[in-house]
Amino acid sequence: MPVLTVGETQISYTLRRSNKTQSARITVTPQTVEVVVPATASEEEIAGVLHRRRDWLVEQTRHMADIVATAPKVVHFVSGAKIPYRGRLVRLTVQPSDGTLVEVSFRNGFIIHYPCALSEGSRDTLIEDALRLWLRKRLRGDVNAFVRQHGESNGLKPRRVEIKDQKHLWGSCGQDRVVNLNWHLIFAPKTVLEYAVVHELCHLRHRNHDRDFWSLVAAILPDWEVRKAWLDQNEHLLVLHRLEPGPTRLI
Incomplete structure (x- = not known):
């Protein structure tokens, strides 16, 4: 290099x-x-x-x-560790169980059950994978709800919506009318996610960031500037770094 x-x-x-x-x-x-x-x-x-x-x-x-x-960091996925979720750091409660799979639920914090037979060496990786899957599913549900709420009523109907791990974008909207959202937006407040969804929906009508585009965004979300400012100022919070053991990676 x-x-x-x-x-x-x-x-x-x-x-x-x-x-x-x-x-x-x-x-x-x-x-x-x-x-x-x-x-x-x-x-x-x-x-x-x-x-x-x-x-x-x-x-x-x-x-x-x-x-x-x-940026938020976690060494081990154990009780007391915290990860970002919807704009705040949320505590994990991690417990062994008699089940065969890692199970994730949320009640005022993440509750994670892992199989008793799971080796300590593989526990963190499997919990991380289960959390990532749970977060992506939750984001997809939120995104679909916002598309139904704002898209249909404003005549902004994408061909489909994809949840992706985009390197440099929070979202995109192609000529094929496919809307893409970065799954790391699950770490932002729901109001900020809503702005990201509306932003991409508005590109279905206006391809550029011209005056008509921002007027349409404002008509749907009058306080869009506040939401955009949060995203611009706090983007470093929308990632979780995994520390030792092993190389740093994104959850």
Whole structure:
């Protein structure tokens, strides 16, 4: 992996050449720095792009490091651990049971039962998988309810709705009228999720973020700016980092 050195700071990045792009772009996330350039870009041109953006890159990578440091983290899925859910940190109660599967329920907190025979080494992974499945199902139910509430009454009917693990987007709406929502929105308050759903539904009528688009959003959600501001300011909370043992991963 190539490395950009700026003073005493070293920034590792991935370089990808694309026939579809006409100009270089750099994307910085908590996990990676990706540099995408035209397929014909020379080494000198790439070096020039990195040199011009070096101060911005240092600032952004430090910002992402701060996001990772403040994001919710869990070491083991045990009673007393907390994970984000609908805008707040929620406590886990984890108990053995005579069942054969990990079961997740919610009553003022997550209640998780795992088989007594489950080995300690595999317990965290299986609980994590069960939680992730439960959260995605709950998000799908919430999203479908908002689509019924706001879509049908405003003539905004998607062909279908998909729940995805999108890297850089909270949602998208394609020319095929398929609405995609990022499943990590389950960590945001329901009002923020509602805004994300309405935002994508409005793209069924207006493809761009022009005045007509935002007027339609405002007609459905008059306080959309407050909800959008929460999402912009708290996006670092909408991810859960798993710490030791093993490599960091997203739940």
